[in-house]
Amino acid sequence: MKVLPILLFLAYPALVHAGVVLDAPGLALAGLLVLVAVVLYKPLAAPRPWAWALLVLGGALLYALAHSDAVRYAVYAPSLAIPAALAALFGASLRDGREPLISRIARIERGGMLAPDLAVYTRQLTQLWTAAFVLMFVLALALIALGEIQWWSLLTNVLNYVAIGLLFALEYGYRRWRFPQHPHRGFLDHIRTVARHRRTTG
Known part of the structure; x- marks a missing residue:
């Protein structure tokens, strides 16, 4: 990496x-x-x-x-485009007939097989991440519309990244507690799997 x-x-x-x-x-x-x-x-x-x-x-x-005067719109754009794109990516994988994004990553990590209980859990986790990115988009848009630029910057450039890190850490701890019968790779191994998956599919 x-x-x-x-x-x-x-x-x-x-x-x-x-x-x-x-x-x-x-x-x-x-x-x-x-x-x-x-x-x-x-x-x-x-x-x-x-x-x-x-x-x-x-x-x-x-x-x-x-x-x-267009400088402000250029600065705002990524704070809306990034969570919107991620919400679309995660959300699109929840459509009927498609495999949820996190389920696909978990299946690849486990050699192509995913236990039924993990399949249900990873679908719910994909829904959670979709909702989180939608919330980030809505809050950023609301703060921009209200002209609260200092709060917008604190949220989109600091708090969102802290929230993502906490969500990763809390979810990993919960998953290990909830499913002790299954192996669970560490965060760095997970990132490497995602990177390999992107290379093979992109």
Whole structure:
């Protein structure tokens, strides 16, 4: 698992929040450019000329936005787009005839077999994550609409990440207690499984 993209992803909310707190739009826009680098990380590392061209173009566009009223909308956009995309990803897997996303990951972790009790649990867990991402989207949108920018930044750039970490930790502890008869991999093994699954399906 590569450390650099993780550090870049963590730098994005830190820079945006610092930009809001310090009233420094340049920091917030730097955070957005870091997010673009995260999205393009694989082709940038390859390296692919088109990816670097997109990064430069993104930087130029953000620089232009820094001198316009549209800068705030650029800063708001990821806080809405990211939870909306994740809610759609998790929620779409709950449709009839499809395997819930977390059930699929759990089945892959267990060599292609998933016990019936875990299948029910992982479906419920997929529903929980879907609801969590919908809530993040709704709260961010409400705070933007109310003009509570300081609270919006605290929520989307700090509290949401803390909540996700706590949910991961609490769920892992609960799962080990609720299903002691089944093996449960650690968090890092889980992330590696997700990464391998993305490579084989993408």
